[in-house]
Amino acid sequence: MGRGATERDPTLPDFTNPPVIETVLSLQFAPLEKFGIPHFGLYWEKIRSEYPRTELHPPLASVTEELEPSLVHKSIGLRIALGFPSGLPVRCWFIGESGNRLLQVQDGRFIYNWRKIKGDEVYPRYESIREKFKEEWIRYCAFLQEENLGTPEVTQCEVTYVNHIEYNSGWEGYGELGKVIACWKGSYSGTFLPSPEKVNLNVRHLLPGKEGRLHISLEPVLRSRDAVEVLQLNLTARGAPNSSSVEDVFRWLDLGRSWVVRGFTDFTTENMHKLWRREV
Amino acid sequence: MEEGSMIATTVSGWPTMRGERTAQRIPPWINFPELSSSPQWVSVFHVLNWSPWQVDAVKRILQFQSLRDNWDSYGGHPPSFDVILTASSVVRNITLDDPPKPRIVPVPGGGIQFEWKKGRRELEIEVRPDGSIEYLKIDDGDPIGDGEELESASTGSVESLLSWLIAG
Numbered sequence: 001m002g003r004g005a006t007e008r009d010p011t012l013p014d015f016t017n018p019p020v021i022e023t024v025l026s027l028q029f030a031p032l033e034k035f036g037i038p039h040f041g042l043y044w045e046k047i048r049s050e051y052p053r054t055e056l057h058p059p060l061a062s063v064t065e066e067l068e069p070s071l072v073h074k075s076i077g078l079r080i081a082l083g084f085p086s087g088l089p090v091r092c093w094f095i096g097e098s099g100n101r102l103l104q105v106q107d108g109r110f111i112y113n114w115r116k117i118k119g120d121e122v123y124p125r126y127e128s129i130r131e132k133f134k135e136e137w138i139r140y141c142a143f144l145q146e147e148n149l150g151t152p153e154v155t156q157c158e159v160t161y162v163n164h165i166e167y168n169s170g171w172e173g174y175g176e177l178g179k180v181i182a183c184w185k186g187s188y189s190g191t192f193l194p195s196p197e198k199v200n201l202n203v204r205h206l207l208p209g210k211e212g213r214l215h216i217s218l219e220p221v222l223r224s225r226d227a228v229e230v231l232q233l234n235l236t237a238r239g240a241p242n243s244s245s246v247e248d249v250f251r252w253l254d255l256g257r258s259w260v261v262r263g264f265t266d267f268t269t270e271n272m273h274k275l276w277r278r279e280v
Numbered sequence: 281m282e283e284g285s286m287i288a289t290t291v292s293g294w295p296t297m298r299g300e301r302t303a304q305r306i307p308p309w310i311n312f313p314e315l316s317s318s319p320q321w322v323s324v325f326h327v328l329n330w331s332p333w334q335v336d337a338v339k340r341i342l343q344f345q346s347l348r349d350n351w352d353s354y355g356g357h358p359p360s361f362d363v364i365l366t367a368s369s370v371v372r373n374i375t376l377d378d379p380p381k382p383r384i385v386p387v388p389g390g391g392i393q394f395e396w397k398k399g400r401r402e403l404e405i406e407v408r409p410d411g412s413i414e415y416l417k418i419d420d421g422d423p424i425g426d427g428e429e430l431e432s433a434s435t436g437s438v439e440s441l442l443s444w445l446i447a448g
Contacts, residue, residue: 022322058316102321113321162320200328221324222335224364227342229335232324 008127012258013265016277019233020123022115022162025133025253028062029152029244031087031108032144040092043105043143047136051094051103059091059106064156065238067210103136110140110152115162119226126257134250154244157212159256161264163233164223170275174199180231181218182269203267207259211252212239214259216267233267235260308365308411312372315365325368333381337371344386356388360409366433367392367407373435379442401448403441405430415441419448 008014044054087107094103100121104111112133114124144150171179175195178186201218214237221232237256241248265273314326327335347358359367367384382394382405390409396402402418413430416423430437 022320024319024321026319060317060319104319109319111319113319115321158319160319162322164322198328220327222327222338222342224323224325224342224345224361227339229327229339234320 008125009258010280012261012280013278014280015273016279018123018276019163019165020161021119021164022113022160023126023129024111024113024158024160024162025129026109026111026158026160027137027152027154027249028064028109028156028158029154032149032152034147034149035087035107035144037088037090039147039149040090040105042147043140044092044094046139046143047094047103051096051101053093053095055093055095057091057093057104059087059089060109062108062156063158063238065213065240067206067212067239101132105140110137112136117225126261130250130253130257133253134246137249138246152244154241154249156238157241157249157252157256158236158238159253159260160234160236161260163235163264164221165231165233165272167229167231170272179269179271182267205259205263207237207239207255211255212237214263216263233264235263235267237263308362308369312365312369325372330372333379334371334374337382337384338368340384341367341371341392344392347386351386352388354388356386357390357409359386359390359392359407362411363390363392363407363409366411366413367394369433370394370405370407370413370438373433373438374442375435376439376442380445396442396445398445399448401445403445405438405441407433417441417444 044051091104091106091109094105096102099117100114102111102113102115104113112129114129116123141152144152165180167173171177173195174197176186177196177199178184181201198220199218200220201216203216205214205216207213214235217232217234217236219232220229222229237259239252239256241252265278312325315323325338330338341364344359345361345364347356349355349357351358380396380398382396385393385395387393387406387408392407394403394405396404400420404416404418406414406416408414413433414427415430416425416427418424430441
């Protein structure tokens with residue numbers, strides 16, 4: 001995108017009150033040979049004042065967008081490769097003081113999350129989240145250097161926006177899903193079927209130039225925080241950067257974010273854009 | 281309700297930062313892979329294939345998160361998120377058609393109890409504060425035994441108890 005980190009692209013759609021409740025920026029890299037359990041603690045010492053709480057979770061599987069047809073899968077074309085988690089069997093969460101920010105670290109993954117807790121917080125905007133993630137990534141790479149663990153070779157970048165669309169807010173159930181989703185016609189060719197009780201949708205799009213892929217998923221979920229059933233609309237852009245340099249990695253994240261925002265806007269209706277107060 | 285505080289407990293069976301290992305119980309999120317297999321932080325249950333009664337039951341369980349210490353005026357504690365998850369998996373793993381619906385109540389020590397009554401038979405399943413699960417069968421007002429521990433909240437375990445209840 002070629003813009004400064006804190007400068008917002010004026011051509012991107014912008015919403016004053018978007019339904020986003022979480023953003024996730026993630027980097028995947030080849031596991032580091034010498035990285036061990038004690039390094040989680042050593043790294044925590046560096047960030048503990050800002051991330052005072054920890055939790056342990058099982059590691060995430062590696063996910064790679066394969067954009068070239070392989071010999072085996074030629075008949076089905078493009079695919080996603082899922083791998084077993086390699087390296088250590090641990091993913092460590094470092095939780096920020098406010099409870100809104102989280103760093104997830106495992107051997108081969110570095111993830112930064114921002115989320116709403118109460119539901120009424122103002123979304124801090126991508127530019128600010130990106131800057132913080134960049135700081136954290138540079139700090140993590142410096143830590144790895146200090147400990148002689150090597151330099152991560154970034155293989156995949158990932159941007160995810162999690163949106164919660166509440167019922168009775170511009171639509172009244174799945175019979176009116178067409179009021180939310182632009183490509184959903186909302187009627188059948190005959191009159192036999194009643195309105196759907198629930199709907200689950202998965203769509204994916206290739207980014208031009210074999211840059212990666214945009215995944216869109218829509219599904220009913222029960223939110224743990226307040227026991228409310230909502231429609232969860234996730235958009236994830238994933239692909240490989242040109243190199244592992246900070247510039248190339250963040251150039252890809254900017255591209256992914258642009259696809260997520262433009263994809264979200266195309267996927268949803270103007271009716272909902274008004275409710276979310278679209279400005280651009 | 282603050283989600284951050286809900287998930288502050290260490291998952292049972294996983295090593296702590298001090299290298300200790302907690303009780304070897306099946307981790308409560310095993311029944312909800314969506315909570316541990318994605319980088320998403322905001323925790324949600326994927327309810328596409330759930331029965332309406334299951335959604336309602338888990339909503340009730342989730343509402344126990346809003347309980348505060350001394351919620352019953354007798355020093356009662358609210359259930360931890362691990363207890364909430366284990367109780368939710370009891371509900372999730374009932375796959376019988378039109379099963380008897382339980383009464384679901386919080387237990388003062390931080391547990392959650394399910395209570396069923398059908399004819400002269402009663403069944404109680406309690407998810408205890410440490411994540412263990414106990415059950416008690418009652419027939420004609422008389423408890424059968426002193427309460428037994430259930431190995432897990434698996435479908436087979438819970439449904440065999442419900443089969444006993446229904447057969448009464």
